[in-house]
Amino acid sequence: MTAAWLAIVNPAAGGGRCGKQFPAALQRLKDGGVVVDVAETNAAGQGSAIARAAWAEGRRKFIAVGGDGTSFEIVNGLFPAAQESAVRPRLGFLPMGTGNSFLRDFTEPSSGPQGGAEHSIGALLEDRARPCDVARLHHKAGVMHWINILSIGFVADVNGLRARRFKSWGELGYIAAVVTAVAGLTSRAFPLRCDEGELDDGPMVFASFNNSKFTGGKMMMAPHADTADGLIDFIRVSPLGRISLLRTFPKIFTGEHLKNPAVRETKHGRIEFDMTDEIDVMIDGEAERVVPVAIDVLPAAIDVCV
Secondary structure, three states, X not given: OOOOEEEEEOOOHHHHHHHHHHHHHHHHHHHOOOOEEEEEOOOOOHHHHHHHHHHHOOOOEEXXXXXXXXXXXHHHHHOOHHHHOOOOOEEEEEEOOOOOOHHHHOOOOOOOHHHHHHHHHHHHHHOOOEEEEEEEEEEOXXXXXXXXXXXXXXXXXXXXXXXXXXXXXXXXXXXXXXXXXXXXXXXXXXXXXXXXXXOEOOEEOEEEEEOOOOEOOOEOOOOOOOOOOOOEEEEEEOOOOHHHHHHHHHHHHOOHHHHOOOEEEEEEOEEEEOOOOOEEEEEOOEEEEEOEEEEEEEEEEEEEOO
């Protein structure tokens, strides 16, 4: 087992900003005595393959250099193999992507990308870490892991639009995608059962399953989410009209959207779906299509440097 960190870098993150900035950030770590090896990605999914191979070789310390998608790929490369290890994987961050949502749980609300980067560099230099839950989505074709957020319905629609049409717009791309998706707003049933409770097959605008508080950069989707409580914070939004949704949307930046009677927040250890068709899901910013089966939690499965 090597003591060196493996920095997995997505140079394309942040509209290419990461490729220009990461050498200086890594040099700061090296100047501070942190031993770092580097692997760059050049295709979707490559981060998972690199992390998976590195774990098999005995590496246990990783740095996600990019955005939320980079850490998502690393986590999915480490798990499920890391579940069998007596040593938890350790994950640090150099946020150079568009959203960098996960880190906002641990930095000042007003902190921008630069503040998040400084916080993360400090955590790595000081070797600060805390346990973090890893959430799992079981689906018909396998399993995916995440540490930030999974959403279905309107939010997944927005994410797809952002990825296809507004990716180059940065944080404004989320807002543009929201406005565009509102034009085709519909409520749908996503039948599910929380902690062996009754089947919920009522219509929803969207449902969000959160391990951490933020999404889309500064949007505080789940203000009461806790990355170390062993639970999923479930945000359920009942049918809303377009005007009501547009009035409610800006409140997500402060968490005030929870005051809308159509929005419900609950916490659960397991959620099971009663679905047979593929649906769009947004998982840590990535767009996927799956038939969901269940969501559960691996408590304190990874250490995050924050």
